[in-house]
Amino acid sequence: MSDVMDAAVMHGPGDIRFEQVPRPQCPGGGFVLRVDAVGLCGSDIRNLTTDSRRGDYPHIYGHEVVGTVAEVSSGVTAYEPGQRIYVYPEAHCLRCDYCRAGHHEHCTDVESYTTRPGGFAQYIAYTAKRVERGATFTLPEGVDPVRASLAEPLSSTYACVENINVRLGDTVAILGAGPIGVFLAVLSRMRGASKIILIDVAQERLDRSLAFDIDHRIDSDTVDPVEEVKRLTGGLGADKTISANPTTAGQQQALAMTRPCGAVVFFGGVPEGALTEIDSNAVHYNSLLIRGHYGANSMQVQRAFELAIDPVFPAEKFITHVLPLGSIDEAIDLARSGEALKVVLQPNPEKE
Ligand SMILES: [Zn+2]
Ligand SMILES: [Zn+2]
Numbered sequence: 604m605s606d607v608m609d610a611a612v613m614h615g616p617g618d619i620r621f622e623q624v625p626r627p628q629c630p631g632g633g634f635v636l637r638v639d640a641v642g643l644c645g646s647d648i649r650n651l652t653t654d655s656r657r658g659d660y661p662h663i664y665g666h667e668v669v670g671t672v673a674e675v676s677s678g679v680t681a682y683e684p685g686q687r688i689y690v691y692p693e694a695h696c697l698r699c700d701y702c703r704a705g706h707h708e709h710c711t712d713v714e715s716y717t718t719r720p721g722g723f724a725q726y727i728a729y730t731a732k733r734v735e736r737g738a739t740f741t742l743p744e745g746v747d748p749v750r751a752s753l754a755e756p757l758s759s760t761y762a763c764v765e766n767i768n769v770r771l772g773d774t775v776a777i778l779g780a781g782p783i784g785v786f787l788a789v790l791s792r793m794r795g796a797s798k799i800i801l802i803d804v805a806q807e808r809l810d811r812s813l814a815f816d817i818d819h820r821i822d823s824d825t826v827d828p829v830e831e832v833k834r835l836t837g838g839l840g841a842d843k844t845i846s847a848n849p850t851t852a853g854q855q856q857a858l859a860m861t862r863p864c865g866a867v868v869f870f871g872g873v874p875e876g877a878l879t880e881i882d883s884n885a886v887h888y889n890s891l892l893i894r895g896h897y898g899a900n901s902m903q904v905q906r907a908f909e910l911a912i913d914p915v916f917p918a919e920k921f922i923t924h925v926l927p928l929g930s931i932d933e934a935i936d937l938a939r940s941g942e943a944l945k946v947v948l949q950p951n952p953e954k955e
Pocket of ligand 1: 644645646666667755756
């Protein structure tokens with residue numbers, strides 16, 4: 604096996620070079636994965652195009668990884684060469700207070716994926732700590748690794764709709780028609796929501812969502828989304844509203860379009876330091892529940908994987924582009940423009 608590999612290496616904000624780097628050595632007690640598919644996430648785009656590491660470059664990002672075990676350290680029995688797995692990017696300790704309370708996403712001893720080289724490369728190494736903690740899932744025979752890579756972005760959206768108990772008869776409004784917003788819409792429908800309203804400032808993204816079973820689409824660039832949601836709900840507003848976009852305006856609109864006793868979720872992060880002005884009297888008099896959302900607990904991670912690989916889940920409609928890793932710049936443009944819904948990269952040529 605060659606001791607170099609292809610990788611998409613970030614040398615600075617927006618400076619991503621497809622180049623050859625040393626292939627990672629197998630860590631003692633760990634294993635090396637040949638990357639079959641790696642999704643391009645909105646957070647990857649933000650990290651790759653801003654000074655996300657405060658000058659600490661070069662770095663390889665990529666956290667939606669599915670691959671084939673290529674090398675295993677002696678003594679490791681949990682994995683064997685040839686086994687195809689999905690690796691959840693964070694390995695929870697399962698021992699801290701949050702883990703024991705079922706909130707693994709707030710693990711205080713998490714092995715974070717941002718500290719080590721990621722999956723925008725032909726190979727990725729995992730340490731003994733990962734072997735000990737797991738959070739890897741074996742793909743059944745015949746499951747497409749590209750489809751399985753959706754398990755990662757699906758996990759947090761799966762957790763969100765479960766945590767706020769989207770249920771039969773609910774009206775759900777979602778601000779943001781990127782992949783996350785559309786995941787939330789599809790999952791809300793699966794859970795029985797009767798009316799799903801998808802809102803975005805870009806008509807192009809709304810058009811992309813036409814492939815999915817969504818009841819109403821609102822272009823908030825031309826129509827007041829609060830008025831429109833009220834109109835579509837007989838003046839009441841949505842039962843559950845999820846802000847899945849990076850703006851403070853979206854969070855304000857979410858509050859204003861939710862009916863009394865409804866729930867509002869701040870799913871998408873806003874730029875660091877940005878503050879959202881809130882009419883706290885409206886929250887008070889309308890008995891609104893505001894909650895944040897981040898990540899998923901270990902069981903939700905597992906169930907999201909099981910759903911991603913289940914034929915009942917319309918993965919093929921989400922994955923609009925599959926490109927070789929060398930086309931990462933094009934992939935970023937496609938995702939940013941809204942032309943692509945979800946782009947998955949393949950660092951290695953597909954095996955027959
Ligand atoms: Zn992701
Ligand atoms: Zn923990």
